[in-house]
Amino acid sequence: MIMSTNLKKILSPFVDIKGGLMPALHAVQDHLGFISKDNISELAIVFNYSQAEIIDVITFYDDFRLEPIGKNIIKLCQAEACQSQNCKQLLSDVTSHFNLNLDETSSDLNITLKEVFCLGNCALGPSVMINDEVIGEATTKKIIGHLKKHKIQNNE
Amino acid sequence: MNKAIKIFIPNETSANSVGAQYIYEVISKLINKNNIEIIRNSSWGAFWLEPYIEIEKEGIRRGVSYRDIDLSDLTTIEDFFIDFNKREPFDIQSIDFIKKQKRLVFSRIGHHDPLDIECYKNTKGYKPLLNSLKIGPQETINTIKESGLTGRGGAAFPTGIKMQTVFDQDSSIKYLACNADEGDGGTFSDRLVMESDPFSLIEGMTIAAYAVGASIGYIYLRSEYPLAKTFLLQAIEIAVENNFLGKNILNSGFDFNIDLRIGAGSYVCGEETAMMESIEGRRGLVRSKPPLPAISGLFKKPTLINNVVTLATIPMLLDSDEDEFSKIGSNKSVGTMPFQLSGNIKHSGLIETRFDISLEELVRDFGSGTKSGNPIHAIQIGGPLGIYLSSSMLNTSLTIEALQELKGSIGHGGIIVFDNTVDMAEQAKFAMEFCVKESCGKCTPCRIGSVRGVEIINRLQKNKANADDANLLNDLCETMEATSLCAMGGMTPNPIRSIIEFFPNELIQK
Numbered sequence: 001m002i003m004s005t006n007l008k009k010i011l012s013p014f015v016d017i018k019g020g021l022m023p024a025l026h027a028v029q030d031h032l033g034f035i036s037k038d039n040i041s042e043l044a045i046v047f048n049y050s051q052a053e054i055i056d057v058i059t060f061y062d063d064f065r066l067e068p069i070g071k072n073i074i075k076l077c078q079a080e081a082c083q084s085q086n087c088k089q090l091l092s093d094v095t096s097h098f099n100l101n102l103d104e105t106s107s108d109l110n111i112t113l114k115e116v117f118c119l120g121n122c123a124l125g126p127s128v129m130i131n132d133e134v135i136g137e138a139t140t141k142k143i144i145g146h147l148k149k150h151k152i153q154n155n156e
Numbered sequence: 157m158n159k160a161i162k163i164f165i166p167n168e169t170s171a172n173s174v175g176a177q178y179i180y181e182v183i184s185k186l187i188n189k190n191n192i193e194i195i196r197n198s199s200w201g202a203f204w205l206e207p208y209i210e211i212e213k214e215g216i217r218r219g220v221s222y223r224d225i226d227l228s229d230l231t232t233i234e235d236f237f238i239d240f241n242k243r244e245p246f247d248i249q250s251i252d253f254i255k256k257q258k259r260l261v262f263s264r265i266g267h268h269d270p271l272d273i274e275c276y277k278n279t280k281g282y283k284p285l286l287n288s289l290k291i292g293p294q295e296t297i298n299t300i301k302e303s304g305l306t307g308r309g310g311a312a313f314p315t316g317i318k319m320q321t322v323f324d325q326d327s328s329i330k331y332l333a334c335n336a337d338e339g340d341g342g343t344f345s346d347r348l349v350m351e352s353d354p355f356s357l358i359e360g361m362t363i364a365a366y367a368v369g370a371s372i373g374y375i376y377l378r379s380e381y382p383l384a385k386t387f388l389l390q391a392i393e394i395a396v397e398n399n400f401l402g403k404n405i406l407n408s409g410f411d412f413n414i415d416l417r418i419g420a421g422s423y424v425c426g427e428e429t430a431m432m433e434s435i436e437g438r439r440g441l442v443r444s445k446p447p448l449p450a451i452s453g454l455f456k457k458p459t460l461i462n463n464v465v466t467l468a469t470i471p472m473l474l475d476s477d478e479d480e481f482s483k484i485g486s487n488k489s490v491g492t493m494p495f496q497l498s499g500n501i502k503h504s505g506l507i508e509t510r511f512d513i514s515l516e517e518l519v520r521d522f523g524s525g526t527k528s529g530n531p532i533h534a535i536q537i538g539g540p541l542g543i544y545l546s547s548s549m550l551n552t553s554l555t556i557e558a559l560q561e562l563k564g565s566i567g568h569g570g571i572i573v574f575d576n577t578v579d580m581a582e583q584a585k586f587a588m589e590f591c592v593k594e595s596c597g598k599c600t601p602c603r604i605g606s607v608r609g610v611e612i613i614n615r616l617q618k619n620k621a622n623a624d625d626a627n628l629l630n631d632l633c634e635t636m637e638a639t640s641l642c643a644m645g646g647m648t649p650n651p652i653r654s655i656i657e658f659f660p661n662e663l664i665q666k
Binding site for chain 2: 017018019020021022023025026047056057060061062063064079080081082083084085116117118119120121122123124125127129132133134135136137
């Protein structure tokens with residue numbers, strides 16, 4: 001199999017390090033958005049795993065995905081500290097506002113909703129993470145404001 | 157160069173989550189004079205005040221909480237100063253929340269830019285490493301043994317003994333692994349070390365690695381902490397530039413490098429053997445012990461595994477002038493503990509104090525009661541595997557021993573407060589649901605038992621008086637405790653049992 005030059009470049013820092021598969025999976029996903037079937041066969045060759053073993057690893061971890069999802073990921077914390085701050089209500093408000101269930105992606109592939117267990121912002125819950133930014137004492141209004149500010153979503 | 161006016165705007169996840177980054181963006185655009193400097197310090201850990209902005213002028217430093225304040229009307233920096241002074245600035249170090257703490261491990265947070273290595277050195281940084289290099293590995297381990305430090309990740313194992321075990325192994329390759337997979341709900345002390353004083357972790361790792369003979373240290377950081385990642389990567393780079401990491405550290409002949417590895421959203425990877433599997437590039441399946449990681453750990457080599465706060469505590473123990481830490485507390489509960497007060501609480505944040513503080517002092521004196529104003533109903537201690545205490549148990553002292561007596565654990569020091577709107581049967585069910593989601597799947601009682609647990613609690617929610625289901629739940633808890641390899645399955649029953657015992661009739665009607 002001929003590996004795409006692009007993927008070769010992405011994987012090269014991790015090929016010779018111990019336990020390089022995890023950082024390699026992160027890198028592939030950061031660059032390409034998800035880990036495709038072609039990527040899996042290429043990863044298997046580079047790291048000397050079987051394809052099944054690569055899939056085995058990918059599917060164990062919540063962060064890795066085999067299909068594309070939204071460009072922007074909204075993660076709503078549902079752990080205990082946020083529970084005490086009504087995160088379940090927020091979850092239901094947000095899912096109805098975006099008309100999306102958890103793990104669903106908007107039809108324009110812009111937004112995916114996910115749940116997460118603890119963002120380490122427990123003192124200021126309920127917490128939500130939009131891409132890499134955490135929003136404390138989150139409300140639907142704050143989330144919408146953040147999406148506008150970052151030009152993720154302009155329409156209501 | 158010292159500028160006449162310094163504006164401190166924290167750069168830390170919680171502070172940013174309520175506007176610190178926004179305020180930084182506004183203020184930095186207003187600055188047009190070169191006698192004003194913005195310093196991105198870390199949070200003081202009094203998160204209820206964030207974003208807490210300070211101004212230092214003529215040696216006097218005062219601050220104001222800018223929570224939910226719109227600054228878009230400001231057009232000049234003078235406007236900001238006027239606004240700031242109108243809000244009655246105060247010295248955060250003089251408020252009880254900070255003053256009543258015993259900050260040793262977190263002594264530096266808030267004061268300065270966490271990436272300013274000169275500030276770190278000026279506050280005793282790297283003196284402990286020099287001391288350790290002088291007295292040698294065995295003497296370093298002895299010092300840590302004598303300090304009484306136990307692991308702050310949850311298991312509370314004596315740190316010095318673990319180090320001795322790794323030291324005693326005859327192996328040319330040894331590893332250090334820092335467990336920064338702080339996944340327990342209600343905890344953020346590791347994150348705060350990494351974002352607010354990263355050099356203390358790096359120095360602690362360097363001392364520990366030198367003591368046990370490791371030349372590579374991994375930090376396994378959870379992916380939910382992107383800002384901690386940024387800080388660690390920069391801090392590692394600065395440490396390398398200053399020869400605090402790399403080859404021949406401070407001309408000692410000792411080589412040590414740190415490799416940052418990022419997790420991928422798995423709670424169980426905070427369990428040390430699952431963490432090693434993940435670092436090695438596999439599913440995070442728990443390994444059976446023995447062999448202990450200290451004997452055969454990462455890549456089958458002797459490995460010292462400690463959590464972030466434990467490693468960040470090590471430097472202060474090697475500071476030859478001071479031995480404040482080990483004079484505090486007794487038995488297993490020696491030194492200070494960074495409690496993380498969160499949930500439905502007015503004054504939330506990091507409270508580093510002696511262990512034997514009572515829950516009452518913590519939630520009333522520091523926390524000032526619930527945020528909602530409703531009465532406290534339950535307090536969970538030590539994360540998802542920790543027990544719930546009722547409001548009649550506020551006199552409980554928070555030592556490792558006292559929590560063990562209640563069949564719980566101090567865990568990672570997370571304290572989550574719930575008011576009287578909480579449904580304890582739901583909390584019990586969540587313990588099982590969380591186990592369903594996060595079980596690695598290796599042990600049947602954990603993988604399948606948790607699913608059955610959710611079903612039983614669902615039934616109990618409809619009929620609390622069903623004695624058959626109550627007995628079944630008890631049997632299930634017993635089986636999970638006795639036959640799971642790690643704490644995930646073994647301790648998931650803890651919160652449930654505490655709800656049955658301390659909250660009569662809320663889950664099971666007797």
